[in-house]
Amino acid sequence: MQTVEEMILKHPFWSGLNPQYFPLLQGCATSERFEAGQLIFQEGQEADHFFLIQTGQVRLYAFVPGRGSVTIQTVSAGAALGWSWLFPPYHWHFSAQANEVTELMAFDAKFLRDTSEANHDFGYELIKRVSSMLLQRLQETRLLLVDFYGFPR
Amino acid sequence: MLPKEFRVRRVRRETPDTFTVEIEAANGDQAFGFAPGQFNMLYAFGVGEIAISISGDPQAKSLMHTTRVVGTVTKGLGKLRPGDALGVRGPFGSSWPIERAAGCDVVVVAGGIGLAPLRGALYHLVSCRKELRRLVLLYGVRSPQDILYRRDLERWRNGGLQTFVTVDRATGSWLGHVGVVTSLIPHAPFDPVNAVVMVCGPEIMMRYTMLALQKRGVSEERIFLSMERNMKCAVGFCGHCQFGPEFICKDGPVFCYDRIKNWLGIREL
Numbered sequence: 002m003q004t005v006e007e008m009i010l011k012h013p014f015w016s017g018l019n020p021q022y023f024p025l026l027q028g029c030a031t032s033e034r035f036e037a038g039q040l041i042f043q044e045g046q047e048a049d050h051f052f053l054i055q056t057g058q059v060r061l062y063a064f065v066p067g068r069g070s071v072t073i074q075t076v077s078a079g080a081a082l083g084w085s086w087l088f089p090p091y092h093w094h095f096s097a098q099a100n101e102v103t104e105l106m107a108f109d110a111k112f113l114r115d116t117s118e119a120n121h122d123f124g125y126e127l128i129k130r131v132s133s134m135l136l137q138r139l140q141e142t143r144l145l146l147v148d149f150y151g152f153p154r
Numbered sequence: 155m156l157p158k159e160f161r162v163r164r165v166r167r168e169t170p171d172t173f174t175v176e177i178e179a180a181n182g183d184q185a186f187g188f189a190p191g192q193f194n195m196l197y198a199f200g201v202g203e204i205a206i207s208i209s210g211d212p213q214a215k216s217l218m219h220t221t222r223v224v225g226t227v228t229k230g231l232g233k234l235r236p237g238d239a240l241g242v243r244g245p246f247g248s249s250w251p252i253e254r255a256a257g258c259d260v261v262v263v264a265g266g267i268g269l270a271p272l273r274g275a276l277y278h279l280v281s282c283r284k285e286l287r288r289l290v291l292l293y294g295v296r297s298p299q300d301i302l303y304r305r306d307l308e309r310w311r312n313g314g315l316q317t318f319v320t321v322d323r324a325t326g327s328w329l330g331h332v333g334v335v336t337s338l339i340p341h342a343p344f345d346p347v348n349a350v351v352m353v354c355g356p357e358i359m360m361r362y363t364m365l366a367l368q369k370r371g372v373s374e375e376r377i378f379l380s381m382e383r384n385m386k387c388a389v390g391f392c393g394h395c396q397f398g399p400e401f402i403c404k405d406g407p408v409f410c411y412d413r414i415k416n417w418l419g420i421r422e423l
Contacts, residue, residue: 013340058331060332071324072324072328074332075331075333077331079341080340080341137340141333141336141337144362145333145334147358148296149294150266150294150296150322150355151266151296151356
């Protein structure tokens with residue numbers, strides 16, 4: 002079984018990070034395991050953790066009256082989960098549930114925000130990575146809007 | 155150039171708007187060799203002729219073509235019943251680079267009905283699975299009901315194909331991936347340096363798939379894609395399918411990405 006330190010070192014999200022920040026990350030991270038179907042966070046709750054997926058798959062969903070829970074996107078091993086923890090009011094916009102047995106690294110969100118304020122170099126490294134994730138998700142969402150698999154009629 | 159007479163053996167409904175027509179030579183001749191990725195011109199008598207990729211097993215005795223009802227000819231083909239006649243010219247065009255796959259990670263990326271032109275390649279690749287390193291299929295569709303060849307997918311999975319299917323909209327009890335097929339590429343299990351990638355789908359899907367593959371580190375000469383244009387003569391005479399300096403029917407439909415990349419973003423083409 003991998004230690005939290007090993008997980009941080011190997012996760013693609015932190016690829017290229019100055020090693021001086023690893024102890025800092027290690028100090029605010031825990032390893033968590035969710036069974037299939039288990040709720041990870043719920044829409045409206047305080048977004049107090051930032052998650053990186055080690056193994057498994059997570060579905061993000063919204064509850065739609067009359068339709069039940071509608072899956073918006075799935076996020077798999079190697080990816081980051083959630084950004085509501087970084088922006089006020091720090092509440093989750095959607096809910097997340099493990100689709101299968103899922104192992105996550107959970108980072109204390111307030112600690113990451115406070116450390117970023119105090120240490121802008123670290124904050125820049127963090128924001129660069131979160132921005133990259135945001136850009137990727139935005140582009141994927143835009144591609145959904147253009148009907149990616151529709152051949153011309 | 156003259157069509158040969160074939161007879162419909164079976165028509166299988168794959169999805170609400172997609173069907174596979176299985177045909178065999180009317181004279182009983184079983185020698186119809188083709189390479190995965192090639193296409194035939196199917197002639198619905200009294201209606202018209204259309205280019206459709208061959209989507210069956212190259213080792214099988216009958217020919218299969220999967221298409222979606224999009225116009226008069228495909229509507230005519232969809233009305234065919236077992237025993238009905240149709241004309242066939244072919245096979246035409248280039249094929250998937252199966253010969254380059256040995257010893258490599260092979261990644262097949264399909265979008266929607268784009269799985270059909272790749273099906274023959276998948277049959278072949280699964281049959282020679284031991285000669286490959288990894289064999290991965292990344293397949294994106296609008297919804298679970300649009301997934302083609304479910305039985306084949308299961309069989310190929312058992313034959314060593316790592317299959318990742320993603321949908322735009324999760325419906326029913328779908329518990330798989332949700333998102334566009336490009337979202338699977340960053341974490342898919344393959345070595346970009348040693349991979350051969352085969353891509354087929356709508357052009358917009360292929361354009362963004364190229365970007366995702368290059369971001370992952372796959373070089374242009376290792377990426378192959380199947381193009382679609384309005385093919386009429388199928389032998390490079392009429393010019394309907396001209397794509398830059400290439401004719402899709404004669405020089406394609408399967409191209410190496412580095413050969414056609416300059417033409418992909420040009421609107422007029």
